[in-house]
Amino acid sequence: MGRRSRTPTRKNYIEMSSYQKDPALSAHSKRVNYIAMGCLIFLGPIIVVCLWHTIVNLDGSALNMWKYWKTYNFEGVRKIWPMPSFYACKLIVFFAVFEALLQVYVPGERHIGIVSPTGNRPMYKKNGFTCCVITIFVYYFAYKEKHFNPAGVYDHLGEIYSALIVISMIVCCLVYLKGHTYPSSTDWGSCGNPLIDFYWGMELYPRIGRDFDLKLYFISRFGMMSWACLVISFVIKQWEQKGKVADSMFVSSVLQLAYIFKFFWWEGGYLNTLSMMHDRAGFYTIWGAMVWLPAVYSSPVLYLVQHPVQLGRWVSIYVFFAGLLCIYTQYSIDWQRQEFRETHAKARVWGINPVKIQAHYVTEKGEHKQTLLLASGWWGLARHVHYIFEIGSCFFWSIPALFTHTSPYFFLLFLTFFLVDRVERDDRRCKAKYMKFWDIYRKKVPNKIIPLIY
Template sequence: MAKSMKKSESNPEMVHSPLVTYASMISLLSLCPPFVIILFGIFNPSIVYDHLGEIFSALIFGSLVFCVFLYIKGHLAPSSSDSGSTGNFIIDFYWGMELYPRIGKHFDIKVFTNCRFGMMAWAVLTVTYCIKQYEANGKVSDSMLVNTILTLVYVTKFFWWEAGYWNTMDIAHDRAGFYICWGCLVWVPSVYTSPGMYLVNHPVHLGTGLALSILLAGILCIYINYDCDRQRQEFRRTNGKCTVWGRAPSKIDASYTTTSGETKRSLLLTSGWWGLARHFHYVPEILAAFFWTVPALFNHFFPYFYVIFLTILLFDRAKRDDDRCRSKYGKYWKLYCDKVPYRVIPGIY
């Protein structure tokens, strides 16, 4: 299990793994309809779908106010030295002032927005859409089941691997501003759940064969995405003393200079999944999103907006990460690009 960790004095500090909390919440929500609705008639989770307009409106406004708070806090009371202003209000508000803002000693803002709220809201809304379709039609379509299962497998994978998330651009490099926080508080619950939202009132009958094929393809993509991250995480944890696809890893021993003038060393993995392309892990992530969207078939553009957005987001992130690493590692990054010439898609880009 991905245990929580404390990377440094200012990095996200976690007390325990959230996987148990997440699993308990989803299990309770899934079991809630037969026991609570049928036996007691107290609460119907599908009420969330009935009030999506109000919920999203409140999130949009509340998150905007929250981002203003982050901007003011970054100026007046930053949580650590990993903060600062560019002198431009728009850039500071959009990209953020602080890398690791906290309220008090233990409430990490990015952990809350990105993980505790954003990812859990994604899972909860997915389940409520499934419940709403059952309430409206008396059954759950196979297309909705495929969408729900794949989404929950992906979010579960995220919480299983959460410790590795602290090393990604979202946490380690992107500051807490409108881009990250508003995106996780508003964009993830609304746009990332849109395929399931569409299927509530547009159920599609795929048939057992097609449904199983899409489900298995999606699970395979989620596994490959996980294995890419696991492979690099294990490589870093062992300082390169591990096996990658059954053999010693190919690597580049790089050095770089910190802003304080200190020289540090880094190992760049050039074999396994990371020998196919510098950001190959984005390929199965995009394909996984496609497979939990394609059960809607191709009757409307709406469900595919998320996949298109995600593709643009991840390709842009790959470019930003390349630019950052080129500046950080210099000649070592050029050597790395010579060994792994493709950025995302092997043989193409």
């Protein structure tokens, strides 16, 4: 952007940019949003149970599930719905308490988040990677010392998912009530519609006390950690049942664990993403993290428990390293932007000085703020180029299942649709925040995801 001849006044800034107060900001109409939110609240749990039933009890065949659905409709869902068990509830509560204690007592660096819409800067204790290592070590140690058999998680998986659905709904209601009665900061509010308030949430950064951030806990400590534990449980189940771990299971599970470790290693960067900056703690975030994330994300490995595929040495190597390359590239893209921000655009990008745009915006309090937008390197190719490698990572940990059935690819299809929709939502959010500066950025970086194509 060229140098301006004069500095805009405070009034000019307020006219140019503002945060969008509507938490349901979307690329769709309000009617479509209401229908989508209602359907997701109602159908989300059904999809999780049906996906589990398809993979475990119907040979992983989506066609068999379709035939069953045509025969019984919603009555068939009642027949296959597993009842929560004491074992499942005990396991979930123990895991939840264990992860909460780790978040509180494991030491970590202080991390200051991005300025919120009301001008707050949330503070976190960045100890996710250490917590992840401790969780995996304790989980495996309990197995080796015969205090707990992770293979039992697979055997009781339907009960666990059912219990998770019930517990997470209760948690969503409690957080909704907390937002109405005892908000943690000024980053809260109601849009006047109970459905939107419940789905999107009332608070941006709900906390217990001063330091225990609920959104970080449910997404990172509960959701991502439980995903890792499920993957390990499925591998152990195959080992105990088959006497070995198939190369397809090895490739898929290690790629997923590598992705999870990357997430925790890059935790500071995640805390500065649009997800943490704009997604409130409602059904979308909490139920999604507690149920959808571990249940759906781990589904390719769940499928491979009973459907091991022998890929062969070279196919396994190609798929494994292609997946690792996608995970590393995604990390490299995110780190490039994080380093750009931390050095205030002084770090070179791909060996040259970065192309940057100094964007201005105001908070809901009327405070003038400014930030830098990176428009070179990876971020000069497309505004969300990292989504290509996000989808690529998922593809390479799904493809070891090959193509006998489509159920191992449910998450890949969902992720692709979700990210394409998220691009539209993020663009509208950034437009509402940066106004004309976002238009300048879009002219410099016209493509959304795929360079020169989309």
